[in-house]
Amino acid sequence: MSFIGRPINLALVAVVALLLTGTVGATVVYQSSAGDLEAQNEQLRAQNEELQAELTETRTELRSLRERLDDLNQSVERSEGDVGQVSTELQRTEQLLNQTQEELADTESSLEERTEQLGIVRDNLEEAQAEIDDLEEQTDALEAENRELTDEVEDLENQNEQLQEEADDLRAERNEFEDDLEAVCNQWNTSADDRPPECS
Numbered sequence: 001m002s003f004i005g006r007p008i009n010l011a012l013v014a015v016v017a018l019l020l021t022g023t024v025g026a027t028v029v030y031q032s033s034a035g036d037l038e039a040q041n042e043q044l045r046a047q048n049e050e051l052q053a054e055l056t057e058t059r060t061e062l063r064s065l066r067e068r069l070d071d072l073n074q075s076v077e078r079s080e081g082d083v084g085q086v087s088t089e090l091q092r093t094e095q096l097l098n099q100t101q102e103e104l105a106d107t108e109s110s111l112e113e114r115t116e117q118l119g120i121v122r123d124n125l126e127e128a129q130a131e132i133d134d135l136e137e138q139t140d141a142l143e144a145e146n147r148e149l150t151d152e153v154e155d156l157e158n159q160n161e162q163l164q165e166e167a168d169d170l171r172a173e174r175n176e177f178e179d180d181l182e183a184v185c186n187q188w189n190t191s192a193d194d195r196p197p198e199c200s
Contacts, residue, residue, distance in 0.1 A: 040121055047114055055111060058104045068093055 185199030 055107050058100060058107055061100055
């Protein structure tokens with residue numbers, strides 16, 4: 001009975017170790033994936049905030065330039081003096097306005113691109129979260145199965161101990177019977193006709 005119980009115990013220990021290794025590996029994988037995606041998401045949020053600040057600053061500058069252009073237009077209407085100088089200033093202001101509008105368009109385009117990237121990262125994060133949820137469910141199932149196997153191992157070890165004790169008791173009882181038989185057989189003469197066959 002001891003020879004049979006030992007291979008069973010070794011096999012169960014191997015299964016428990018394999019399950020524990022799989023559980024730890026799955027936990028490390030989903031923690032690593034969640035950390036990488038969260039870092040990318042934070043980086044894109046920071047870039048988005050910077051672009052929003054640049055856009056606000058550009059719009060403020062654009063309003064200031066438009067106000068300046070309005071002032072110059074009013075000045076042209078009120079003054080009949082140096083028309084050439086005012087016209088040159090107006091052209092320069094219009095060029096600055098056009099340049100600022102181009103920069104604003106580029107900033108808005110970049111902001112839209114960053115917003116799309118942020119949406120993609122959020123989608124990836126949601127997919128990763130779904131995978132993490134699945135891994136957590138698998139981990140819970142494996143842990144539950146591991147607990148069940150641990151209980152089974154304990155039960156088998158207890159049964160093995162009980163069987164070992166029973167085997168020891170049976171061996172002791174068999175030895176007592178053999179001693180009693182030997183004592184009884186010694187009472188008969190070896191050549192006696194009524195000697196029991198057990199004493200032969």
